[in-house]
Amino acid sequence: MTHSLHFTDLEKGQAFARLPLTVTNEDVDAYLESTGESSEPWRELVPPIYLDAIAIATLLSTVAIPKGVMHTGQEHESHRAARIGEPLTLEMRVSAMSERRGAIMAAFEAELTDAQDASVSSMKISVMALPDGVTA
Amino acid sequence: MSVPASFEVSRLIDQPRVDRYAVAARDPNPIHRETPEAYEGPFGQPVAHGMIVLGMVSEAMTQAFGPAWAETGTVKVRWRTPGLTPFTATARAELKKDVDGIATYDVTCTDDRGETLLTGTATVRHA
Numbered sequence: 001m002t003h004s005l006h007f008t009d010l011e012k013g014q015a016f017a018r019l020p021l022t023v024t025n026e027d028v029d030a031y032l033e034s035t036g037e038s039s040e041p042w043r044e045l046v047p048p049i050y051l052d053a054i055a056i057a058t059l060l061s062t063v064a065i066p067k068g069v070m071h072t073g074q075e076h077e078s079h080r081a082a083r084i085g086e087p088l089t090l091e092m093r094v095s096a097m098s099e100r101r102g103a104i105m106a107a108f109e110a111e112l113t114d115a116q117d118a119s120v121s122s123m124k125i126s127v128m129a130l131p132d133g134v135t136a
Numbered sequence: 137m138s139v140p141a142s143f144e145v146s147r148l149i150d151q152p153r154v155d156r157y158a159v160a161a162r163d164p165n166p167i168h169r170e171t172p173e174a175y176e177g178p179f180g181q182p183v184a185h186g187m188i189v190l191g192m193v194s195e196a197m198t199q200a201f202g203p204a205w206a207e208t209g210t211v212k213v214r215w216r217t218p219g220l221t222p223f224t225a226t227a228r229a230e231l232k233k234d235v236d237g238i239a240t241y242d243v244t245c246t247d248d249r250g251e252t253l254l255t256g257t258a259t260v261r262h263a
Contacts, residue, residue: 027160034156035188036147037195045206049194050161053187057162065165068178071186073214081206126214 003064007129010063010094010106017062017092021054021112025084046082052123055110058092059125066129072105073126079119082112088120089113095124102131139239139262142230145196150222154184161187184219189245189253192227197241200229201260213243213256223247229258237263 005016023046031050032039052074059065082088089112096107110123154168166173167183174182190213197205219225229241238261245254 030160034153034160035191035195036153037191037198041198041202045203047191047194047198048206048209049187049191049211052190053161053163056187060163060165067173071215073212074187074190075210075212077210078206078208081203 006064012097015093021088021090069129072128075124077122104129143200144228145192146226149184186215193243196227208261211258213254217251
């Protein structure tokens with residue numbers, strides 16, 4: 001996989017992704033089949049945590065993440081439900097980046113907006129990268 | 137509307153499920169799969185994606201509140217311990233307060249070894 005950015009080059013406040021997104025029935029079915037959750041409640045709406053999974057996938061495909069990085073926390077706020085098939089836009093930026101004793105703590109915010117530019121969901125991904133040679 | 141005091145969802149998280157999740161969620165991190173990186177890594181074996189157990193918290197909230205969860209829900213969690221496959225995970229929500237139509241729950245996910253995998257808070261507007 002070719003990444004356009006490296007984890008250690010990121011700076012607080014930096015925007016690093018803006019992409020159109022439309023979640024399909026097939027996407028939702030594959031996600032629910034993998035998690036084991038019933039698809040019954042999700043014929044029209046997108047499971048909210050699937051939106052977080054998409055944001056994480058976007059992070060992983062855009063930024064070269066070092067080996068051993070740990071996903072330490074996750075936040076999600078729904079402003080309304082995302083509808084299957086509706087055109088959305090996902091934007092991501094670095095909301096925190098700090099180093100302590102060689103370990104890097106970073107947080108990434110993701111905002112999902114609709115065609116009217118109204119917010120659908122806000123998300124935050126927190127990760128920690130341990131210094132080389134140190135294991136959790 | 138009165139809200140439930142507690143509710144939970146349990147499920148076996150085994151390696152085939154984790155492998156399917158890696159594909160569906162487009163998360164290629166080798167620590168989650170049967171790879172040398174997983175066995176040489178800090179946990180000595182593959183670990184489940186934390187997002188699978190967070191998804192179970194969301195599933196429990198959906199069962200309790202239906203579409204209101206997707207329309208108005210919030211969740212904030214920290215992972216405490218990695219889930220070492222296979223394990224049976226239980227996501228549990230316990231009512232903390234219910235004020236002005238917003239129910240707040242303490243949420244946890246534990247495994248069948250007694251480890252706490254995740255802790256946090258979830259809210260939903262129900263009125």
